[in-house]
Amino acid sequence: MTRAVGTVVRGLRGPIINQGDDIEQIVVDTVINAAKVEGYEVRDHDIISITESIVARAQGNYADLDDIATDIKEKFPNGTVGVIFPILSRNRFSNILSGVARGAKKIILMLSYPSDEVGNHLVALEDLDQKGINPWTDVLTEADFRKHFGNIEHPFTGVDYVQYYKSLVEAEGAVCEVIFSNTAKTILNYTKDVLTCDIHSRFRTKRILKDNGGETIYGLDDILSQSVNGSGFNEQYGLLGSNKATEESVKLFPNNCQPIVESIQEKLKAATGKTIEVMVYGDGAFKDPVGKIWELADPVVSPGFTRGLEGVPNEIKLKYLADNNFAHLKGDELKAAISEHIQNKQEDLVGKMEAQGTTPRKLTDLIGSLSDLTSGSGDKGTPMVYIQGYFDNYTN
Numbered sequence: 001m002t003r004a005v006g007t008v009v010r011g012l013r014g015p016i017i018n019q020g021d022d023i024e025q026i027v028v029d030t031v032i033n034a035a036k037v038e039g040y041e042v043r044d045h046d047i048i049s050i051t052e053s054i055v056a057r058a059q060g061n062y063a064d065l066d067d068i069a070t071d072i073k074e075k076f077p078n079g080t081v082g083v084i085f086p087i088l089s090r091n092r093f094s095n096i097l098s099g100v101a102r103g104a105k106k107i108i109l110m111l112s113y114p115s116d117e118v119g120n121h122l123v124a125l126e127d128l129d130q131k132g133i134n135p136w137t138d139v140l141t142e143a144d145f146r147k148h149f150g151n152i153e154h155p156f157t158g159v160d161y162v163q164y165y166k167s168l169v170e171a172e173g174a175v176c177e178v179i180f181s182n183t184a185k186t187i188l189n190y191t192k193d194v195l196t197c198d199i200h201s202r203f204r205t206k207r208i209l210k211d212n213g214g215e216t217i218y219g220l221d222d223i224l225s226q227s228v229n230g231s232g233f234n235e236q237y238g239l240l241g242s243n244k245a246t247e248e249s250v251k252l253f254p255n256n257c258q259p260i261v262e263s264i265q266e267k268l269k270a271a272t273g274k275t276i277e278v279m280v281y282g283d284g285a286f287k288d289p290v291g292k293i294w295e296l297a298d299p300v301v302s303p304g305f306t307r308g309l310e311g312v313p314n315e316i317k318l319k320y321l322a323d324n325n326f327a328h329l330k331g332d333e334l335k336a337a338i339s340e341h342i343q344n345k346q347e348d349l350v351g352k353m354e355a356q357g358t359t360p361r362k363l364t365d366l367i368g369s370l371s372d373l374t375s376g377s378g379d380k381g382t383p384m385v386y387i388q389g390y391f392d393n394y395t396n
Contacts, residue, residue: 011382019060049371055254061232068099079105082187085198088120101172140180257304279305284372301368
């Protein structure tokens, strides 16, 4: 009998993960126990996605602010650092900024405006229009910004990020000068030593700085890319993807996830006889239409996934077939015709009209968004998400 339900998503409750826990066995046990308790069958091509947070916790991938400061002192021995394009986030950046300031004598903090990279707004575009300010050409000092816009609190957090970030730097005993610009090379008028804090545009920013006379250029992905005094680290992403852990520490993005997902898949195969796809996920790649925030402060959605999750969907738009190819059919005849068309669809539908309107995004980005929305970021207590039927289509 054809199933009456397509994709099913379940947030799985597992134990609180601590450093040193066997994350692989915990995931396997949680998957098997949830299926038993809830009375559903584990099937081939199911997906178990695991939030990056519990992987990093199990790894003990943490670092202190002093570790950040030590790395900054080594990389920026002159003491003055241009810190450019940070996102506006207490969770994501406040501890990083404190650690950087602890390792420096002076910070030139250059903020992008009207919003940061992921869409957190300092000011509204309409306010820039009213003041006749062009964010792509105009450089503002802190005094300029205050004269035009006054003290502006973020609508979600109630924080004046300009004052908040400046206070974090000064609390570490460093001098802080704040400027506003969307042009990377602006910072070179103040210092040739720059730490670029953007996430997805970081490679371009580094290139621009180096091409225009920057001397010591690093990104957040270069800070704690190796262990400092025994600290955690991330070889590929450094401090990118980190979160505030305590007032004096950060939890880094999990390191070396590929062996973990592959081992979990093997253990699930041994326990169930089924091939289950496994991925670690962080932020989902979606944008909030109200807050305008692009929910991707992590460097990637998934730092590790099994081979069955490679690539992009290859799907046909059912309504296109119904309105065009088979507009003359109804009922069972229409269902049969569409089912046959799907079963015989081409392996690559890129550019085909029948695929228009489908989502040409990576499977891991789509599944990561689904998982992130399911697990949430608060107290749901479901750091693992079990997905069934994701690869089904109308014929299953």
